[in-house]
Amino acid sequence: MAQKPSIPKGTRDFSPAEVAKRNYIFDTIRNQFEIYGFQPIETPSFENLETLMGKYGDEGDRLIFKILNSGDYLNKVDDRTLEEKDAAALTPQISEKALRYDLTVPFARYVVMHQNEIDLPFKRYQIQPVWRADRPQKGRFREFYQCDADVVGPSSLLQEVELIQLYDAVFADLGLEKVTIKINHRKILSAIAEVIGAHEQLIPFTVALDKLDKIGEEGVIREMAASGISEAAIRKAMPLFSISGDQDQALGVLSDFLKESKTGEEGIEALRMITATIGKLGLSSCRLQVDVTLARGLNYYTGAIFEVSAPEGVQMGSIGGGGRYDDLTGIFGLKDLSGVGISFGLDRIYLVLEELGLFPETVEESVQVLFVNFGEKEALAALPLIGELRKAGIKSDLYPTDAKLQKQLKYANNRKIPYVVLLGKDELEQNTVVVKDMAKGSQKTYDWKHLPEFIKTL
Amino acid sequence: MAQKPSIPKGTRDFSPAEVAKRNYIFDTIRNQFEIYGFQPIETPSFENLETLMGKYGDEGDRLIFKILNSGDYLNKVDDRTLEEKDAAALTPQISEKALRYDLTVPFARYVVMHQNEIDLPFKRYQIQPVWRADRPQKGRFREFYQCDADVVGPSSLLQEVELIQLYDAVFADLGLEKVTIKINHRKILSAIAEVIGAHEQLIPFTVALDKLDKIGEEGVIREMAASGISEAAIRKAMPLFSISGDQDQALGVLSDFLKESKTGEEGIEALRMITATIGKLGLSSCRLQVDVTLARGLNYYTGAIFEVSAPEGVQMGSIGGGGRYDDLTGIFGLKDLSGVGISFGLDRIYLVLEELGLFPETVEESVQVLFVNFGEKEALAALPLIGELRKAGIKSDLYPTDAKLQKQLKYANNRKIPYVVLLGKDELEQNTVVVKDMAKGSQKTYDWKHLPEFIKTL
Numbered sequence: 001m002a003q004k005p006s007i008p009k010g011t012r013d014f015s016p017a018e019v020a021k022r023n024y025i026f027d028t029i030r031n032q033f034e035i036y037g038f039q040p041i042e043t044p045s046f047e048n049l050e051t052l053m054g055k056y057g058d059e060g061d062r063l064i065f066k067i068l069n070s071g072d073y074l075n076k077v078d079d080r081t082l083e084e085k086d087a088a089a090l091t092p093q094i095s096e097k098a099l100r101y102d103l104t105v106p107f108a109r110y111v112v113m114h115q116n117e118i119d120l121p122f123k124r125y126q127i128q129p130v131w132r133a134d135r136p137q138k139g140r141f142r143e144f145y146q147c148d149a150d151v152v153g154p155s156s157l158l159q160e161v162e163l164i165q166l167y168d169a170v171f172a173d174l175g176l177e178k179v180t181i182k183i184n185h186r187k188i189l190s191a192i193a194e195v196i197g198a199h200e201q202l203i204p205f206t207v208a209l210d211k212l213d214k215i216g217e218e219g220v221i222r223e224m225a226a227s228g229i230s231e232a233a234i235r236k237a238m239p240l241f242s243i244s245g246d247q248d249q250a251l252g253v254l255s256d257f258l259k260e261s262k263t264g265e266e267g268i269e270a271l272r273m274i275t276a277t278i279g280k281l282g283l284s285s286c287r288l289q290v291d292v293t294l295a296r297g298l299n300y301y302t303g304a305i306f307e308v309s310a311p312e313g314v315q316m317g318s319i320g321g322g323g324r325y326d327d328l329t330g331i332f333g334l335k336d337l338s339g340v341g342i343s344f345g346l347d348r349i350y351l352v353l354e355e356l357g358l359f360p361e362t363v364e365e366s367v368q369v370l371f372v373n374f375g376e377k378e379a380l381a382a383l384p385l386i387g388e389l390r391k392a393g394i395k396s397d398l399y400p401t402d403a404k405l406q407k408q409l410k411y412a413n414n415r416k417i418p419y420v421v422l423l424g425k426d427e428l429e430q431n432t433v434v435v436k437d438m439a440k441g442s443q444k445t446y447d448w449k450h451l452p453e454f455i456k457t458l
Numbered sequence: 459m460a461q462k463p464s465i466p467k468g469t470r471d472f473s474p475a476e477v478a479k480r481n482y483i484f485d486t487i488r489n490q491f492e493i494y495g496f497q498p499i500e501t502p503s504f505e506n507l508e509t510l511m512g513k514y515g516d517e518g519d520r521l522i523f524k525i526l527n528s529g530d531y532l533n534k535v536d537d538r539t540l541e542e543k544d545a546a547a548l549t550p551q552i553s554e555k556a557l558r559y560d561l562t563v564p565f566a567r568y569v570v571m572h573q574n575e576i577d578l579p580f581k582r583y584q585i586q587p588v589w590r591a592d593r594p595q596k597g598r599f600r601e602f603y604q605c606d607a608d609v610v611g612p613s614s615l616l617q618e619v620e621l622i623q624l625y626d627a628v629f630a631d632l633g634l635e636k637v638t639i640k641i642n643h644r645k646i647l648s649a650i651a652e653v654i655g656a657h658e659q660l661i662p663f664t665v666a667l668d669k670l671d672k673i674g675e676e677g678v679i680r681e682m683a684a685s686g687i688s689e690a691a692i693r694k695a696m697p698l699f700s701i702s703g704d705q706d707q708a709l710g711v712l713s714d715f716l717k718e719s720k721t722g723e724e725g726i727e728a729l730r731m732i733t734a735t736i737g738k739l740g741l742s743s744c745r746l747q748v749d750v751t752l753a754r755g756l757n758y759y760t761g762a763i764f765e766v767s768a769p770e771g772v773q774m775g776s777i778g779g780g781g782r783y784d785d786l787t788g789i790f791g792l793k794d795l796s797g798v799g800i801s802f803g804l805d806r807i808y809l810v811l812e813e814l815g816l817f818p819e820t821v822e823e824s825v826q827v828l829f830v831n832f833g834e835k836e837a838l839a840a841l842p843l844i845g846e847l848r849k850a851g852i853k854s855d856l857y858p859t860d861a862k863l864q865k866q867l868k869y870a871n872n873r874k875i876p877y878v879v880l881l882g883k884d885e886l887e888q889n890t891v892v893v894k895d896m897a898k899g900s901q902k903t904y905d906w907k908h909l910p911e912f913i914k915t916l
Contacts, residue, residue: 005509005567005790008555011502013568015575016582019498035848037825037855040477044469044601045503045557045587046523051463065504066526068553070591074543082540085532095526097466099503109463110471117473119872121858124474129503133528143502154858158837162856169848281841332463367495379616383739390493390627397495398620400579400612414577 010134010142017364022145022350024363025174026127029147029344032169036162038125038149043106045129046097053098055105055331063132065142066095099131103148104300104328104341111152112332121153139347150341152328157270160304160324161277163342164288167308167320170344172285175358179319180309182291185271186302186323188254189295191264192240195257196233205229205237210295217241240292247275250290270304302326306342310352319348366395368458370417372408373399374424382423385433385451392455412438419458468592468600475822480603480808482821483632484585487605487802490627494620496583496607501564503587504555511556513563513789521590523600524553557589561606562758562786562799569610570790579611597805608799610786615728618762618782619735621800622746625766625778628802630743633816637777638767640749643729644760644781646712647753649722650698653715654691663687663695668753675699698750705733708748728762760784764800768810777806824853826916828875830866831857832882840881843891843909850913870896877916 007013014022030040052064073094074082081089100106103126111118127147134140149166151159164181171179189209193202204227208220215223220241224234240257243250251268258264271290278288286308296305303324310316322342329337353359369389371382382398389396399408412420422434435454436443446454465471472480488498504525511519531552532540539547558564561584569576585605592598607624609617622639629637647667651660662685666678673681678699682692698715701708709726716722729748736746744766754763761782768774780800787795811817827847829840840856847854857866870878880892885903893912894901904912 005571006506007502007509007567007571008504008506011504013502013572014500015572016497016499019500023498031851034824035851035853037828037853039474039824040481041474042472042477044465044471045589046466046469046601048464048466051465062528065528067557068524068526068549070520070523072545074545074548077543082543085535085540087530087532090532091526099525109465113463113465114471114473119869123855131503143504151858156858158841158856159858161841165845277838277841280838281845366492366497370495380735380738383616383619383735387623387739393489393493395493395495397581398616400609400614400617411577 008142010136010140012141012143016366020363020366021353021359022346024359025346025349025353026145026147028173029170030125030127032166032173033125033149035169036123036149036166038123041107041110041124041126042128043100043103043110043126046099047106047109049092049096049098051109052101052105056101060101063134064101065099065131065133066091067097067099069094069096100128101132102130103128103146104150105331107148107150108328109332111337112329112334115334121151123149123151125149139351141347145346147344147346148341149343150339152337152339155338157273157304158277159340160270160274161281163306163322163340164274164278164286165281165283167306167342168283168286171308174349174353176311176349176352176356177285178311179286180312181286181288182294182307182309183271183274183288184291184294184305185267186305187263187267188258188271188292189267191258191261191267192237192292194261194263196236198229198233198237201227201229206295209237209293212241212293243292247279247288247290250292251275254290254292274304296321296323300325300328303340310348311356314352314355316348316352316355319345319352321345365416365418367397367415367417368394369396369419369421370408370412370415371396371398371421371423372405373402374422375402378423378425378428381428382421385421385423385448388451389455392452394455394458466600468594468598470599470601474824478821478824479811479817480804482817483804483807483811484603484605486631487628488583488585490624490631491583491607493627494581494607494624496581499565499568499582499584500586501558501561501568501584504557505564505567507550507554507556509567510559510563514559518559521592522559523557523589523591524549525555525557527552527554558586559590560588561586561604562608563789565606565608566786567790569795570787570792573792579609581607581609583607597809599805603804605802605804606799607801608797610795610797613796615731615762616735617798618728618732619739621764621780621798622732622736622744623739623741625764625800626741626744629766632807632811634769634807634810634814635743636769637744638770639744639746640752640765640767641729641732641746642749642752642763643725644763645721645725646716646729646750647725649716649719649725650695650750652719652721654694656687656691656695659685659687664753667695667751670699670751701750705737705746705748708750709733712748712750732762754779754781758783758786761798768806769814772810772813774806774810774813777803777810779803823874823876825855825873825875826852827854827877827879828866828870828873829854829856829879829881830863831860832880833860836881836883836886839886840879843879843881843906846909847913850910852913852916 046067053061077093129143129145131143167181189206193199193205198205208223212220221234243253251272255268294307301323305323306321307318308320310319320343324340326338328339371386373379386396386398418438420436420438427433431448432445434443434445510522535551587601587603589601594600625639647664651657651663656663666681670678679692701711709730713726752765759781763781764779765776766778768777778801782798784796786797829844831837844854844856876896878894885891889906890903892901892903
């Protein structure tokens, strides 16, 4: 009995049109990564289990896809684990490899393993899929691509400036306008918690603050209170929820608020330098906004943090994010290496471009010239002409069978092929072809010898 | 204690230089795939276990990487399987997904699942990694890329002709000369077995024949005898081991040999048409050779079969192969769909290009212009100039710290950066930059306003 085929939930097949659109985004990002001096690396799809476990919290550990050992993998498992049906204890005994969960940990592993070959500063980019056993839902998949650019080595703030310019360059190339790049600094968040007397609740404080645009001021206050932050502390923090005005004004308010904290001052000084430099250099399609409520995953960021919102009017969370971390490679034994990086959210950018109709019209154009097939003799005569077009780099094809003309033209239409060439019995006798412009409906006859004239018009 | 990091055996990290070289091959192949009218699809890295199992033989089933189910996966396992430590029986109970083993079965699954969206003829290409739990050895990896192009729908031999042209176009673009494309036909192999009276031993007969260039005539005879083929049959087949001369002569000998077999005649007729058409159209870097000893995996091929040998003088098995199959999608319930495809062996092509020194010199050039960093003030002045270069699409970078000039120049050298720009204290005062040509050792001063002149020289 034949199987009715399906694919695992949370995964996707990509059709030619979808691949073309995804590659358009990948190519745009990759091109700017390279213009900005980043170099590509690639790491294996699976890593040793112990490389990944314990790096993403308990939840992360659960969401990592583990690969079953090959062969008689139960051979050395202890009987008790099996008797007790203890899956958690069994896993490390029957699995020693796991699929990549993100690109950051493999990158850290790469830097440490290859430290003698790498010339610091190392600007690397990596565009590869990652896998997570998350519950699939709209816009969340079990296999998806990450596009990361990181600089390791130098701690200069010019890196942050360049990464903001890089975001701007990519979104400008994609034709996205009014994209907001929100920026904050980990030291500012620490200083706020310190100043309001909640530094022991730094994490719940920032987690709650991060939700301001989702649950509103009242919601944040309720969540902070629930996590044990005192009423006095919350009251003290409240003015920060509604900082407005331009960058300088916002930083002024903040500076005033954090005047007792040296840490806070350092964070503000960093943001001042970054915003002032970007102010001088200018951005084309993005605007930079200091957002004191931006927290992001606090696990490894230690300096500036970024998050990019979709253009105004498009409902679609963040389309990118990143930040500076001071000890990425420490987990693998290489201390004191600072890094800063950004990431692009491919799937969301795809949806935004689709919603705004920003994919170029030609992106789906897979074949430029289709020769109609009128039978063996005509087809054989067409082959050398098609060869000429292909040598000139023009995507060309011969319809593979002598199906009815109407069917062949319909195929050309469906595939959005702009030119169809007719080489039938009459043309064969006269050594000519008729070129049909499918958009205009016009047609023109060329002598075989004059095919280069047609090629020039493409 | 920090972990000493490593990667699973049989997998690889790719450095920037390696990624650049691999991408050069991928881009060349992809470009010709598209020029020949093929469209890209992508399928998920893992498929449902039952989609893959039973498609590659017992050995294949063992080599498929299975993914452990998430959560409390032992919950519903029957106790007896656990008591008996029966790994083979346990696997389907704790794993429902597996990593792609090749691109052919997922493609068949794709065609069947999307048959209503696909416009036949469907020319698809797919360039994605596959995974096999093979014993790693030199040149054999557990994760590697396949690059496949297939046409499904039409049974016209023009497809075979086009695929040979496509091989030729790719190898010509890569600068590979004297590549041999060997061709045979499944019907010829069947007919030989029939004519010598060994049609019941077709598979051992062809498996032995396939080894002629490895184990020689005597070895083949010994292997055939060992698999139960009669001495009379072997003696009858012997003239075929040493067919020589050009295509027409070879096909003549074969035709004479198989004159009693209708199947054989059909195979010979097909090869005659393909070789005659290719003869007329001509090839640039490959030669086509009928090779009656070529067998390839016989599992699903039913028509023409191809195999590409590395250029003369390079010791490196085949760098590509393919053929026609008549019932690819039958396993998933869609009958009578004929297809023909070819595949490129990325890793071996890489080694061949490396051995022959055929990678373009510029392939590793990651940054074209590096600005030396003389300190904050000079660096800030450099940023807008770097911005100008980047806007013009030139890969440019600022060294991220004001390290010693010597160190910065060494970095530029190591990264093979052709131009270094100096913007120090003097240049800052005079609004100039000094551009150093690293290959020639010469340098030239430009006014900031005249930077476009420099850009034009790149």
